[in-house]
Amino acid sequence: MSEAIQYDAAENRAGLTGVKAYLLTSLLVFALMMLAGVVLRAAQGAYINIPPEVFYQIMTLHGAGMVGIAGFAGAGVLWYFLRQYVRLNGKVLWLNYFIFLGGVVLILAAILIGGFAGAWTFLYPLPAQSMGLWSPTAATAYMLGLLVIGTGFLLLYLDIGIALIKRYGGLGRALGVPMMFGAKVDPSHPTTVVAGTMVLIVNFTGIAAGAVVLALCLFNLWQPEYKLDPLLIKNLIYFFGHVFINATIYSGVVAVYELLPKYTGRPWNVSRPFLYAWGAATLMVLAVYPHHLLMDFVMPPWMLVMGQVLSYLSGIPVLAITAYGALTIVYRSGIRWDAASACMLIAMFGWAGGVIPAVIDGTLMVNKVMHNTMWVPGHFHFYLLLGLLPMVIGVCYYLSNNRENGGKPLVDTAALAIYFFGAMGLILAFLAGGADSVPRRWAEHFESWRFLGQLSAVAGGLTLLGFLVITLRNLVKLPQAKIA
Numbered sequence: 001m002s003e004a005i006q007y008d009a010a011e012n013r014a015g016l017t018g019v020k021a022y023l024l025t026s027l028l029v030f031a032l033m034m035l036a037g038v039v040l041r042a043a044q045g046a047y048i049n050i051p052p053e054v055f056y057q058i059m060t061l062h063g064a065g066m067v068g069i070a071g072f073a074g075a076g077v078l079w080y081f082l083r084q085y086v087r088l089n090g091k092v093l094w095l096n097y098f099i100f101l102g103g104v105v106l107i108l109a110a111i112l113i114g115g116f117a118g119a120w121t122f123l124y125p126l127p128a129q130s131m132g133l134w135s136p137t138a139a140t141a142y143m144l145g146l147l148v149i150g151t152g153f154l155l156l157y158l159d160i161g162i163a164l165i166k167r168y169g170g171l172g173r174a175l176g177v178p179m180m181f182g183a184k185v186d187p188s189h190p191t192t193v194v195a196g197t198m199v200l201i202v203n204f205t206g207i208a209a210g211a212v213v214l215a216l217c218l219f220n221l222w223q224p225e226y227k228l229d230p231l232l233i234k235n236l237i238y239f240f241g242h243v244f245i246n247a248t249i250y251s252g253v254v255a256v257y258e259l260l261p262k263y264t265g266r267p268w269n270v271s272r273p274f275l276y277a278w279g280a281a282t283l284m285v286l287a288v289y290p291h292h293l294l295m296d297f298v299m300p301p302w303m304l305v306m307g308q309v310l311s312y313l314s315g316i317p318v319l320a321i322t323a324y325g326a327l328t329i330v331y332r333s334g335i336r337w338d339a340a341s342a343c344m345l346i347a348m349f350g351w352a353g354g355v356i357p358a359v360i361d362g363t364l365m366v367n368k369v370m371h372n373t374m375w376v377p378g379h380f381h382f383y384l385l386l387g388l389l390p391m392v393i394g395v396c397y398y399l400s401n402n403r404e405n406g407g408k409p410l411v412d413t414a415a416l417a418i419y420f421f422g423a424m425g426l427i428l429a430f431l432a433g434g435a436d437s438v439p440r441r442w443a444e445h446f447e448s449w450r451f452l453g454q455l456s457a458v459a460g461g462l463t464l465l466g467f468l469v470i471t472l473r474n475l476v477k478l479p480q481a482k483i484a
């Protein structure tokens, strides 16, 4: 069922250099965007003084840059492992790489030259009504940039989708649907194929919705008499945004499924609970997004109730089955610890830890108080900094160290520790701000809030420092690493 795909030399080279390019580009962009984040926190802590419109430009850059590169890095990780089981096209991987860069240029121009500062969520009618801060051209460049990036991703997913269908005779089979409903469970069906199929289904849907809403907003920008329904637009944007950022983790988690078995010498086989969890997540990730609209009282009540109830259910099954699987596979396995295997365990911690404040905020009564406070950046920085990023970093280390085997240089251990504790400090200060009702997305903070900003500026600086060392180490080793 799962004998590995054979690639010829040229295909192999295109694909594997592509994977390296994705990973290294991601590390560099993550580092640059972290610097932007530290600047934001330093400004909120009044360590530095920047004009509010510049704060919002940097915030837009940080938000859009981080979300985009998170998706890009997740795609690189998923692609690398999935190509073992289905025949993926390295040229399409590269095509998406260059389309992505093209989109980035548009977005950078919109923000840095055009002064666009409408936040990565481009909530209608903000891009069109800038109160003179940016022109419709700048807003166009920004939204066109997102549209271009989305198109690249859709092409990449198209190739993945075709490959999955060719190999497994349908997406349902790849996801393991027949095995959920009675067919004998085939333990050799790859976990990565199940996860990859889920990501493909949800992210294709999410990005397609994103493309629709971007096209509508672009049209409105140049034909202002063509009015849009703000509530519908907000629903579409958050549907897209929720799915896209969640899909980054669901892509990255295949690293855990693939690497832990290699480090422990124990297989990670699919089981019925595993398939149920991923099957349920496929549906729920698409339906949970109204938890972003809990304070929009004009929403149909049933949707808000669905948003709350699914918030409890949506993330939990896959997280539980993965965390449980990870713990049982590691327990008494005599696992070989190095930077890569340590990252996988940090990732499980960060993902699980970040889900807790997320679920709390998905509760209507809590959201009444916590909505748009620092609690929100608190939860998503938790599972992105300590969940997704360790998955990506771990894969970089795994590929960099390949064949060198063993050895855990002190510098890597130290860099990871600094990164970890810096990120924890940053996250806890965000959450403490949330508990104190400090609003998110405010350029200027009251005197009494500044201490938390200063604390996080230092913690964020440490995070960046650790991450820079990690980046440099991989920048030196990964390009020459022989990977298969």
Ligand code: HEM
Binding pocket: 033, 034, 035, 036, 037, 038, 040, 041, 059, 060, 062, 063, 064, 066, 067, 070, 119, 120, 121, 377, 381, 384, 385, 389, 426, 439, 440, 441, 442, 456, 460, 461, 463, 464
């Ligand atoms: C050194 C690390 C980081 C620092 C210091 C940092 C700092 C910040 C700050 C200060 C904000 C604005 C908070 C506010 O609403 O007032 C923010 C927002 C945000 N950050 Fe980070 N961040 C870091 C890493 C990351 C990472 C790794 C990601 C994703 C992979 C990320 C994604 C975001 C997103 C999506 C927003 C929301 C922007 C918006 O509200 O429009 N950040 N960050």
Ligand SMILES: [Cu+2]
Binding pocket: 242, 288, 289, 291, 292
């Ligand atoms: Cu959400």
